[in-house]
Amino acid sequence: MGHHRQARPRFSFLSTAYRTEHAVSGMIGSVQAQTDPDWELVVVDNGMSDEMARIVGSRAERDARIVLVRQPNRGAAGGINRASAESSGRYVTLLNSDDRVLPEFCARLGDVLDSRPDLAAVTCDAWFTDAATGARLPASYLENAGAPTPDPEHVLTLPELIEGPCPYYTGAVRREVWDAHGHVDDAGVTVADLHLFLRIVAAGHRMVTLPERLASYAQAPQSLSRGGPAVLAVEQARERAVRAAAARSDDPAVAAALERELRRSRHRRGVVGARVALFEGDLATARARVRAALRERTDPRTLAVAAAVLLAPGATRWAYRRSRGGKVPAPVVPVRVTDAAR
16 A cells, blocks of 8 residues: 655655666665655656656555656756755755665654754765665765764864865755755756755754764766766865855854865865876876976875876876776765766
8 A cells, every 4th residue: 555645744855867767766765665654755857768757657656755757857956956846844855866865864864853953954974885786885975085973963063064075965954944045056066965065054054964874875986087077077166165155254264164175176176187187198287287286285195196197197197098998997086966967
């Protein structure tokens, strides 16, 4: 027997689906496995895929808590905003169509928000999984980002969000706060989660991160030719987001955090940009970018990249291409909401 959709469920999961027919059933199943059944799942078929409509529609026919919305492809931002407009839950959660939540997700995050009316949002840690096999990888999202174990009593500050790892994107946001700050635009969709959290905290709201791993994120390795430019785009979008958030504050700690983050970003863009340019055969750009990175930091990794680019570019490019069969993997970089556009 199917569930009857309630007028206002506790949770609304928002998922935009595009070319993820292979994974969307797993995402839906993870929501259906929640120990707290008071939820709705709005899936936007963001591209009018007959196969996506068949998969999601068959689930929706058996479970009224699942809502299928179809529209031409309007990008990840258009999909998220449409799902938001069709939802009504008290707590709003973003969930990529190829990611999952663990069974205790709603119960745990919902209980925190129910018992803490001072909080606007709560996030958690997540498992990384191999996109090809589904196996859990050794490090969690926060561990991979180099973050310490979260203290669930610690309220996140604007400086921490500006220069620290972005909290995992699948959290829970109170409806009234989501309605005020959750709109996604095309320009910022690659870091939509960071934009959201920055706006929430900059507006004076409070949010915390739980240490539990209550979600899973499918991590697919990318070649440098494909992943490198994506990393650069994310860095540029992140820089715009933190600049905008810092501009809303006159706190000296915020200004100091912004300066440190901008230096980190320039260094990161220099290192990755040098590698991308080198393997594209643009030696002049590779040298300019590695020199830019050295102006920000001279750690062993940066010095190694500089040596490869400045002293032995041809041999380095040949060795990497040969060792990787013509493809060079980019560093694993958590990119969250952007995956909705994959």
